[in-house]
């Protein structure tokens with residue numbers, strides 16, 4: 001028997017059909033016809049299916065009616081059944097069309113995962129059985145979203161909601177397929193969720209890095225872990241409609257570094273340590289907490305053509321906020337002058353007893369970052385970075401996180417030790433470090449305004465986050481490591497970590513507040529975990545606010561484009577939407593606003609960046 005992998009003329013295509021696409025018997029038959037067409041075109045087909053329609057939601061609801069806190073193992077037993085219905089029905093539909101087909105569960109395929117119920121990561125896929133069936137001329141239909149644990153008990157596991165995308169791309173990588181096609185209920189990846197922004201436009205192409213950010217900031221059209229696998233293994237990935245023959249959106253990856261398939265989703269979370277000594281910080285303390293302040297500040301900064309790198313705005317204390325940003329050292333003087341010029345205007349509007357707004361500048365800082373697509377959903381990686389820096393005696397002044405990068409602002413003189421210890425921890429050996437993206441210093445002065453607007457590719461909204469604030473955290477090396485280490489032990493991922501700029505002396509000890517966003521589902525556990533540790537670690541109150549929305553813009557072209565942040569803040573300000581937190585990375589800016597303003601915020605930002613098209617996208621029910 002010839003092995004499929006050894007036959008260069010054979011193309012293996014993995015197709016995945018989501019819940020709506022297999023939502024009824026008619027739709028399953030339509031999928032079968034599409035699959036047969038691809039087989040007739042000369043491809044070997046592996047088809048991954050989701051549960052029909054809203055089946056999984058229905059099962060979650062049933063469990064909730066029996067128990068407020070059902071066992072995670074039993075949830076996996078329950079939820080894994082949804083996909084088994086659709087896989088068998090699709091195999092029957094294919095057979096009905098005269099196409100030999102066989103359906104297989106995750107366990108039968110040999111999708112081996114960690115033993116972590118409800119959020120298992122894939123370790124390994126044994127492709128022998130699939131290849132054998134493909135060689136027999138069969139279409140192999142695989143249940144998405146599920147696997148089997150690597151423990152002796154062979155437990156059924158699931159990969160987390162939306163995980164069928166991840167099953168599909170992981171199978172494609174393991175089979176060294178020619179491409180992976182994700183069929184869904186929208187024409188592809190759009191500039192925003194068309195259910196919330198009806199004039200969102202289709203993108204022909206998006207980079208993996210941009211898609212990783214969008215997916216993890218709320219655009220659930222793709223599971224971020226699926227994008228991560230595509231990026232790590234260079235798997236051609238396309239998202240397209242189940243109802244049309246339109247080409248959809250290509251998700252493009254840079255050429256991958258060679259990578260073993262062993263430990264598929266867990267090997268090497270960090271690809272690089274990046275260091276940028278050319279940073280300086282401007283902090284504005286005690287600016288009024290009302291709509292329009294960030295817009296005014298960054299609007300003026302953009303008018304002076306000052307390109308801002310990281311921006312953070314911390315939780316408010318009383319009726320004021322702190323905003324800090326970094327710029328390259330050569331433009332620090334200009335940035336400082338603008339900030340000083342604006343400060344009095346902000347002061348005069350404070351009431352009733354204004355503390356003075358104040359500008360603080362720091363020259364001797366640097367930015368160090370770890371980068372890699374394997375950090376998603378692995379809170380231990382950021383915690384490990386903070387611990388490594390703490391153990392090396394390096395104090396962290398600012399933290400900015402994104403899905404593929406954690407950046408810390410540190411004292412410039414600590415640069416060498418920080419680089420060395422991070423390279424050691426994350427096993428980065430070849431080149432000691434690399435500088436951040438080369439595009440940074442590009443001259444954009446002659447570019448037309450339209451092109452600047454285009455630097456933002458998409459807008460996302462996440463209504464399932466909560467804000468966690470920890471008051472009066474002693475300002476010493478190691479605190480971030482301890483706090484986020486505790487959360488990581490509970491498997492809680494955090495995003496948008498912000499330390500206040502203001503230092504308050506409590507009982508002779510300098511303290512700062514730390515805030516971050518976390519999934520609402522994790523908020524209670526996070527609060528309890530931290531409250532237990534408050535006495536030992538010496539911090540104050542732990543506050544949770546679930547009534548927030550996180551709205552984000554994403555685009556690789558934002559680098560080196562002054563004015564993008566200002567435009568976003570201005571759009572919010574015009575709607576009188578107050579910004580509670582700001583966090584940026586090179587390719588995204590996120591703002592936390594009140595939950596009830598979330599959809600409005602998404603819509604006005606989408607419009608402000610000129611992303612709206614004339615075609616209205618209809619989403620089938």
Ligand code: ADP
Nearest residue numbers: 018019020184185189190192193195219220221
């Ligand atoms: P499937 O069941 O096919 O996996 P999902 O419901 O998981 O489908 O994902 C598709 C949905 O993602 C769309 O119906 C749309 O509402 C939503 N979505 C959110 N953001 C975007 C975006 N930027 N582009 C396209 N769809 C998006």
Ligand code: ASP
Nearest residue numbers: 050056145161162163164
């Ligand atoms: N059926 C699962 C869910 O609804 C997995 C998926 O559809 O991707 O989350």
Ligand code: MG
Nearest residue numbers: 018162220221
């Ligand atoms: Mg999905």
